Amino acid sequence: MLDYTSLAVLSAVVREGSFERAARTLHVTPSAVSQRIRLLEEFIGGALIIRGQPCIATETGRRLCQHVDQVRLLEYELQKSVPTVMSSDQEAPSRVPLPIAVNADSLATWFAPAMSAFAATAPVLMDVAVDDQDHTAEWLRTGTVLAAVTSSAQAASGCNSRSLGAMRYLAAASPEFIERYFRKGVNAASLVQAPSLVFNSKDELQTRWVRRLCHRHVELPRHTLPAAHAFVAAAAVGMGWGLHPQAMIQDHLRNGTLVELVPDTPLDVPLYWQQARSASSLLDGLTRAVTNAASSTLLQL
Amino acid sequence: MLDYTSLAVLSAVVREGSFERAARTLHVTPSAVSQRIRLLEEFIGGALIIRGQPCIATETGRRLCQHVDQVRLLEYELQKSVPTVMSSDQEAPSRVPLPIAVNADSLATWFAPAMSAFAATAPVLMDVAVDDQDHTAEWLRTGTVLAAVTSSAQAASGCNSRSLGAMRYLAAASPEFIERYFRKGVNAASLVQAPSLVFNSKDELQTRWVRRLCHRHVELPRHTLPAAHAFVAAAAVGMGWGLHPQAMIQDHLRNGTLVELVPDTPLDVPLYWQQARSASSLLDGLTRAVTNAASSTLLQL
Structure with a gap:
């Protein structure tokens, strides 16, 4: 199995954009973060982070971050069926990060109410990226997000695509x-x-x-x-x-x-909802909320 | 004097983000654009554009683009006092690009009405960048914009700073x-x-x-x-x-x-309006519109 402690550190650096902020979130020192990333890069045999302001993930780094997000979704499913499996350092059920991409006009109209109502009750932390509808599919392809509203009908690798209307x-x-x-x-x-x-x-x-x-x-x-x-x-x-x-x-x-x-x-x-294929009830819940809202507000062709 | 035909090509590439789109805007071939940039880089003795998707300016490239924007503002002033100076290829008075940066919350509240009303009557093409108020000053420092709403009171090099309220x-x-x-x-x-x-x-x-x-x-x-x-x-x-x-x-x-x-x-x-120092009635007009709107909507301390 992979070293998930180090992968969680990688995920934190990419999400926070710096080694210092990631260290603060994880309650460790920046040098501990730096060492974890260096060892992980040696193990993988390539750069995972482009050091800068902010730090961004390489192609390989992004793929690993997507994998961590998917494993977290699976852990959430496991916790539901085996509640005692929760790791001892967690006092409360943890929330699962759910990175998604959406075009600005959808977010300003039909998408925000649907997504917000879902997030108000689900144990998630939404991480919403905004981009042009012709470019959100790229966020999926690079593994930066787990789902996206996009103008691209063709499913990205490892994703399902469904029509939302126009x-x-x-x-x-x-x-x-x-x-x-x-x-x-x-x-x-x-x-x-x-x-x-x-x-x-x-x-x-x-x-x-x-x-x-x-x-x-x-x-x-x-x-x-x-x-x-x-x-x-x-x-x-x-x-x-x-x-x-x-x-x-x-x-x-x-x-x-x-x-x-x-x-x-x-x-x-025409807009499409693409989501990473995974046995996740959380992602399915968001998909239901999104497709319901779309079917009552977008033009059904 | 500098080669302003080449500098205008540089400005177009940075604004459009690609050699192809810049070529289309300027009604020349992409290879002509490419050659102009290469000769300009040889003349300056350093890279001006980081080739990529999109193409972005280097520090030096940005400084040159800011210079072109400022010269365009001066040309507009000249045209007003000596109308016959207009170059023969322009059938109508041209519009001056006015790149600015503003924080999202200002844009969503008091800034948009003031800026839009100004732009509706002035011969400008606004190019609005949105960033956090703690980071818009960076856009001024790098010469990417000519004015900005920022949380930084300290004037960037070559800029005037004035308080807008909080x-x-x-x-x-x-x-x-x-x-x-x-x-x-x-x-x-x-x-x-x-x-x-x-x-x-x-x-x-x-x-x-x-x-x-x-x-x-x-x-x-x-x-x-x-x-x-x-x-x-x-x-x-x-x-x-x-x-x-x-x-x-x-x-x-x-x-x-x-x-x-x-x-x-x-x-x-607290927010501040910083603008590049230049004898431009257009930039002064925007400054008046912005400071008037701020004084009636922001908290005056």
């Missing part, structure tokens, strides 16, 4: 903005002048919507604003146009603070 | 959560059992609040949830306790969905 986006801006930039229509000539809003450099929704509308690539002037609610608020005061989750701008469309650029041109982004 | 945080949770975990009081023994919410691994607010309350360090069980609105929503459904901006939980406190853990124990975080 998130509907509408291209919208304030009426004053549309009057100023799109009086002569929404086309390549006007789009090249009108500032767009993008969430970050990975956000391709605006470009995709424009390519579908104009049948060619248009280089858009861009404001970058990586916060879901601020993104909608910025559009409402006329900073730019952008693709917004329909669920977040219903009220704005009703009261006229936001208007669709071109009616009936929604962009539907 | 953001008031309250430790709060749902009444059911408090009943479950804190029936016997909020102390080291109960805090070690009750899951806390942290924004990310840089978020030290919860730890600071506990240290002040208990007069010692307590290792808190933590959920990690890096989204300002989801953070409040998670607390309201009983996922954990956390430090929330008072402005974001006023309604929750009034209707009883969130309750303070210990009354009258606010944590006030």
